[in-house]
Amino acid sequence: MTVQCETFSFEVHAEDGMARAGEVETAHGRFQTPIFMPVGTKGTVKAMTPEDLTDQIGAQIILGNTYHLYLRPGLDIIRKHGGLHEFMNWDGPILTDSGGYQVFSLEDLRKIKEDGVEFQDHIEGSYHFFTPEKVIEIQEVLGSDIMMAFDECPALPCSDEYMRESLARTTRWETRCLEARTRTDCALFGILQGGTSPEFRRAHIEELCELPFDGFAIGGLSVGEAKDKMYETVELSTPLMPHDKPKYLMGVGKPDDLVECIARGVDMFDCVIPTRNARNGQCFTSQGVVKIRNAVYAEDMRPLDPNCECYTCQNYTRSYLRHLYKAQEILSARLCTLHNLHYFLELTRTARQAIVEGRFEAFRKEYYARKEHA
Amino acid sequence: MTVQCETFSFEVHAEDGMARAGEVETAHGRFQTPIFMPVGTKGTVKAMTPEDLTDQIGAQIILGNTYHLYLRPGLDIIRKHGGLHEFMNWDGPILTDSGGYQVFSLEDLRKIKEDGVEFQDHIEGSYHFFTPEKVIEIQEVLGSDIMMAFDECPALPCSDEYMRESLARTTRWETRCLEARTRTDCALFGILQGGTSPEFRRAHIEELCELPFDGFAIGGLSVGEAKDKMYETVELSTPLMPHDKPKYLMGVGKPDDLVECIARGVDMFDCVIPTRNARNGQCFTSQGVVKIRNAVYAEDMRPLDPNCECYTCQNYTRSYLRHLYKAQEILSARLCTLHNLHYFLELTRTARQAIVEGRFEAFRKEYYARKEHA
Ligand SMILES: [Zn+2]
Ligand SMILES: [Zn+2]
Numbered sequence: 027m028t029v030q031c032e033t034f035s036f037e038v039h040a041e042d043g044m045a046r047a048g049e050v051e052t053a054h055g056r057f058q059t060p061i062f063m064p065v066g067t068k069g070t071v072k073a074m075t076p077e078d079l080t081d082q083i084g085a086q087i088i089l090g091n092t093y094h095l096y097l098r099p100g101l102d103i104i105r106k107h108g109g110l111h112e113f114m115n116w117d118g119p120i121l122t123d124s125g126g127y128q129v130f131s132l133e134d135l136r137k138i139k140e141d142g143v144e145f146q147d148h149i150e151g152s153y154h155f156f157t158p159e160k161v162i163e164i165q166e167v168l169g170s171d172i173m174m175a176f177d178e179c180p181a182l183p184c185s186d187e188y189m190r191e192s193l194a195r196t197t198r199w200e201t202r203c204l205e206a207r208t209r210t211d212c213a214l215f216g217i218l219q220g221g222t223s224p225e226f227r228r229a230h231i232e233e234l235c236e237l238p239f240d241g242f243a244i245g246g247l248s249v250g251e252a253k254d255k256m257y258e259t260v261e262l263s264t265p266l267m268p269h270d271k272p273k274y275l276m277g278v279g280k281p282d283d284l285v286e287c288i289a290r291g292v293d294m295f296d297c298v299i300p301t302r303n304a305r306n307g308q309c310f311t312s313q314g315v316v317k318i319r320n321a322v323y324a325e326d327m328r329p330l331d332p333n334c335e336c337y338t339c340q341n342y343t344r345s346y347l348r349h350l351y352k353a354q355e356i357l358s359a360r361l362c363t364l365h366n367l368h369y370f371l372e373l374t375r376t377a378r379q380a381i382v383e384g385r386f387e388a389f390r391k392e393y394y395a396r397k398e399h400a
Numbered sequence: 401m402t403v404q405c406e407t408f409s410f411e412v413h414a415e416d417g418m419a420r421a422g423e424v425e426t427a428h429g430r431f432q433t434p435i436f437m438p439v440g441t442k443g444t445v446k447a448m449t450p451e452d453l454t455d456q457i458g459a460q461i462i463l464g465n466t467y468h469l470y471l472r473p474g475l476d477i478i479r480k481h482g483g484l485h486e487f488m489n490w491d492g493p494i495l496t497d498s499g500g501y502q503v504f505s506l507e508d509l510r511k512i513k514e515d516g517v518e519f520q521d522h523i524e525g526s527y528h529f530f531t532p533e534k535v536i537e538i539q540e541v542l543g544s545d546i547m548m549a550f551d552e553c554p555a556l557p558c559s560d561e562y563m564r565e566s567l568a569r570t571t572r573w574e575t576r577c578l579e580a581r582t583r584t585d586c587a588l589f590g591i592l593q594g595g596t597s598p599e600f601r602r603a604h605i606e607e608l609c610e611l612p613f614d615g616f617a618i619g620g621l622s623v624g625e626a627k628d629k630m631y632e633t634v635e636l637s638t639p640l641m642p643h644d645k646p647k648y649l650m651g652v653g654k655p656d657d658l659v660e661c662i663a664r665g666v667d668m669f670d671c672v673i674p675t676r677n678a679r680n681g682q683c684f685t686s687q688g689v690v691k692i693r694n695a696v697y698a699e700d701m702r703p704l705d706p707n708c709e710c711y712t713c714q715n716y717t718r719s720y721l722r723h724l725y726k727a728q729e730i731l732s733a734r735l736c737t738l739h740n741l742h743y744f745l746e747l748t749r750t751a752r753q754a755i756v757e758g759r760f761e762a763f764r765k766e767y768y769a770r771k772e773h774a
Contacts, residue, residue: 075734
């Protein structure tokens, strides 16, 4: 008999147009949607402590990467700690990806078979074999609160024939993921593929959303397609997905994308952009992007974002932040990451509040107006 | 008329053998001696925020580097912020070096003249000229609570003739520093040179300690000489230095050096070792050095130092810290730096307590016993 998760639930608290405000419960506590999930690829959200995430940023759930953690430090070490939560000292909810995306990105180093994917890792070049059963086993060792099913994310463009085959295999793999579960405290989300083709998307949603997943993710987007194609695909997908389960858009995105996809009914987001760009000195603010390395900020005594209440903006000038960046100081990565994540989380918090108060459209207009008046 | 500092004072609270427990007052508050001062070369103690330094580590005074800050971001930017305290958001005491040590390290790029030193900087290769008057002006712009006089630190070994010339010039330069002061809230320490020669050391102490500095530093040590030579030189120097002024040993050292030199009457220390070594995964603990990269720690579930109460040791295993180091995560530098600085500060705190309670020798023995029993 198939194991089901007993610790997971989702409730929609309010709706405003397509936008939704909800709450998810997991074995490690609740989080409110819409939500942005900071990415902690290798057992740390780069440059942040767990306390920074909770107290400074207001993060409610973070993401871990199965592929990276499986290779390093490896499952034995994480098992010995009792799971990823204990290993990295984060006791809130964790969502883990299935590793599929990373494995398929290896291109020349992987081989797709019916049973799974054989690949050579990028660190030591050793051979590994990921199957649906294997990635569930790994995620259960990690102790993930929300596991992701194993899917193929086909490189676009691809032929209709390949897409059809790939989608059918993905459905078979995801069905096997459901059957492979042994823990009742780890939820499992299905992943919807189909590229930017409305026909394939509809077909895959119809097929997959029949299955007893705890939530569903729109995969295969934000991989290089035009922005309007992404928005169209999201707009087509969310109404066809179950209303009473979370809708997660994987790997998205920039602040505009969050606003636009919340408007289209997405509940959950993750992306490396706020953390990665912070380390490159690219900061997201209510007035648009600030590239802190630019000479124009050398004597700028203002905070990064005059509308931001984060630690960085309350205590440091753009001039100081530029100095740290130019001097390649670690504190640069730290302060910019803290601000960027705070900005992303605050964006989802204020969007949620607007949805609850039935003024999401006004919120969306104000968001764009602020950027234009900068 | 020579300006004098009106905000500086020093009191000896207790003595135990040669060891002293005291308190220094500056324009930005007090600190208790013996003390270790974390180094914030470029306007940041690498990887740390000011809140980490005060709340997590218990730092009471930090060090800034005149040479580096003068070059980048430059004085205009720091002046615009109102000084280094405001620039870097640290409102406790700051001691700044004179830049002399860095300039003399440039070797082929500098030329010593009676008036000062001409040099090419290491970043852009531009020409600069540091005189005693110039380095006081820079340190007053930085708003340093304790400025250091401009001295020559001659490369060892050198001829007696060169040492004699150098010491005489250093005395002339330091005298000019006293005369160049304009601020009454910036203390000024003199620097004692003389290599490891007892004769030269005695002569320079005698000459310089007549001058109205607010404190005195033993310079020119920890530059490659044998450890016993360093201890001998410190032991010879401190009894000849004014009892009612702080005694600062520049650029020292490792934990053993702190214990040994506190025993020999030193009140203040600074060194890049705890911060630099932390970034290389070398951690100082009550049981000796832990090189966290070593495979032996891969599955070690213990904290870095079982006797340490720092944030790192309270929350993370050696296994996790090793993983962060191997994965080259920023959090590795952060957690190891936090621990190392906590360890150094805790060492001076417990040494002080032992002095106050008249049991410094027992403390010293216990310190070595702990390392041996590890
Ligand atoms: Zn901010
Ligand atoms: Zn510690």
